[in-house]
Amino acid sequence: MSRQKGFVARLFGAPLVASLSAIGLSFILVALLTAGIAATSLITDLSHVTIIYLIPVLVAAIRGGILPALVAALVGISVAAFFFYPPIYDFRIRNPVHVVDLVLFIFVAVVTGHLAASLRRAKMREQADALREAVIGSVSHELRSPLSAILGSASVLAKAPEILRDARLGPLVSGLNEEAERLNDLIQDLLDASRISSEGIQPHAEWVDPGDIVNAAVERRLRLLASHQLKLVVADNLPLIYVDSILIERALGHLIENAVKYSAPSSPIEVSAGRVDRMIRFAVRDEGVGLSADERDHIWERLYRSPRHATIGGSGLGLWIARALVTACGGEVAAVSAGVGRGTTLSIHLPVPPRADYEQLRAPDEESPADRASH
Amino acid sequence: MKNHQPTVLVIDDEPQIRRFLRAGFELEQFSVLEAETGELGLRAATLSPLDLIVVDLGLPDCDGAAIVERVRSWSTVPIIVLSVRSREEEKVRLLDLGVDDYIVKPFGMAELLARARAALRRHSGGAGGEHIVQAGPLLIDLAARTVSVDGTRVQLSPKEYRLLQVLAQHAGNVVAHPQLLKEVWGAGHAHDTHYLRIFVRKLRHKIEQNPTQPRILVTELGVGYRLAQNAER
Numbered sequence: 001m002s003r004q005k006g007f008v009a010r011l012f013g014a015p016l017v018a019s020l021s022a023i024g025l026s027f028i029l030v031a032l033l034t035a036g037i038a039a040t041s042l043i044t045d046l047s048h049v050t051i052i053y054l055i056p057v058l059v060a061a062i063r064g065g066i067l068p069a070l071v072a073a074l075v076g077i078s079v080a081a082f083f084f085y086p087p088i089y090d091f092r093i094r095n096p097v098h099v100v101d102l103v104l105f106i107f108v109a110v111v112t113g114h115l116a117a118s119l120r121r122a123k124m125r126e127q128a129d130a131l132r133e134a135v136i137g138s139v140s141h142e143l144r145s146p147l148s149a150i151l152g153s154a155s156v157l158a159k160a161p162e163i164l165r166d167a168r169l170g171p172l173v174s175g176l177n178e179e180a181e182r183l184n185d186l187i188q189d190l191l192d193a194s195r196i197s198s199e200g201i202q203p204h205a206e207w208v209d210p211g212d213i214v215n216a217a218v219e220r221r222l223r224l225l226a227s228h229q230l231k232l233v234v235a236d237n238l239p240l241i242y243v244d245s246i247l248i249e250r251a252l253g254h255l256i257e258n259a260v261k262y263s264a265p266s267s268p269i270e271v272s273a274g275r276v277d278r279m280i281r282f283a284v285r286d287e288g289v290g291l292s293a294d295e296r297d298h299i300w301e302r303l304y305r306s307p308r309h310a311t312i313g314g315s316g317l318g319l320w321i322a323r324a325l326v327t328a329c330g331g332e333v334a335a336v337s338a339g340v341g342r343g344t345t346l347s348i349h350l351p352v353p354p355r356a357d358y359e360q361l362r363a364p365d366e367e368s369p370a371d372r373a374s375h
Numbered sequence: 376m377k378n379h380q381p382t383v384l385v386i387d388d389e390p391q392i393r394r395f396l397r398a399g400f401e402l403e404q405f406s407v408l409e410a411e412t413g414e415l416g417l418r419a420a421t422l423s424p425l426d427l428i429v430v431d432l433g434l435p436d437c438d439g440a441a442i443v444e445r446v447r448s449w450s451t452v453p454i455i456v457l458s459v460r461s462r463e464e465e466k467v468r469l470l471d472l473g474v475d476d477y478i479v480k481p482f483g484m485a486e487l488l489a490r491a492r493a494a495l496r497r498h499s500g501g502a503g504g505e506h507i508v509q510a511g512p513l514l515i516d517l518a519a520r521t522v523s524v525d526g527t528r529v530q531l532s533p534k535e536y537r538l539l540q541v542l543a544q545h546a547g548n549v550v551a552h553p554q555l556l557k558e559v560w561g562a563g564h565a566h567d568t569h570y571l572r573i574f575v576r577k578l579r580h581k582i583e584q585n586p587t588q589p590r591i592l593v594t595e596l597g598v599g600y601r602l603a604q605n606a607e608r
Binding site for chain 1: 389392393394395396398401403459463464480481482483484485534555560570571572573575576586587588589594596597
């Protein structure tokens, strides 16, 4: 029996099995209810028996979805017409009140069936989300732990006297380090991407100095940027912004990684923060491959890879993640290029909150600048 | 006793991580104890005198914060936690519970050792210990309450000095926003992060060579600030 069910499931897929079992169950319910009504009608007269046949419709909808619900509704109507509406034991109906009854029944059955079916879909989606979250959580842990061990061990090896003595081993250890770090970034991208699609982003906004975000983003990628000429331009006395600094740092990081990837080694990369009207603008400018008009239109899309760069590795997630993070903080992203081969500027624009100017946001200090420290 | 080999207790459920931590610490003349669960870790902490505890927050048998709280109920031994990225609120909470520093997985041994040494130095200092803190060109004399950069006296307002003083007392280790705010402005201002942003900017203009690219007073995004002791000139 169970083997047969397994075979059917393999052949038609689980949804069909669910539908068939829902229809079967609704048939049994219809039969039981009919017998019940027939028995009751021996004692007392029942009008509006059709309402009772909504029970199998609901059960079928919840268990199997909209199609089994419709089948159950049709069976219910037929049985009601056959057994209870004169002429009895005939599918025809004579009384116009009963016709109205049946039309109403069909309407209510379709609506409730639809509601029940969408409830069922929502429940299934919830289960799928819970499953995905569990998978992400465990993937994060399962992949991160060995990586932490690899990176940590490599860092110990890099300092070990035996390794330092042998000129051939040093580069191996640093290679191990770099590749594991690359893997770590990829895992982070996958986690971010799946989090963005499943649960959205919940920013924790705080007052932050735009310069701090630039410095953190660059600091974390110094090793990556070592191949290029880095230029940092942070305007003095920028207003504070009210954003999730971690998210913006990660977004800016993706822009930097993109610039490194798509420009020649030892070419310049400029990372800047400045003020443009009521916005703070973070920008990463490179002198690399540039963008065609088509690429500029699609560069922020999920999984977009330009056909020009098929040989350069990448997931197509980085800039899409950057845009999602920035948008969640109430900002915008932009891409500007003078054309193919003429460099690219990617930027993040975040609003300056009203009254966030350096002079206006005050912190209390003692009135007298008398400096005990200097005496 | 403190001049002897320092003893570090490593609490982590991953054997491979314990292995490299042991190797890394032993290369630096630490003596290493290991525990694979929080319970065993707590027991080890009560049984032997320790100079440092390194604890992973992702232990299967108990919450990292619970371990910190229990250790802190009887001991001031420096604690460094190993954490994953993007859990900044948790880091702030742990620092508030008395953790000395945190490090984000994956990490390199050099980074962990720098934080460990900073925590050990402060702990062994105590009263009558080091009252001069150096960070690159910056020199802070906590006893004389003077601050100088490259030998030149710097004028600070009382609040600016207080801020720098708290950071100097934890030199090399992170100090979380709420702690800084409480120490400098009082408990009522524990969430006024913009005070810090403004005063740190003022301070950087006085002590950093390039205030927009600080090397001494470093920001730990979403968590706090660190007085970097390895700041180059």
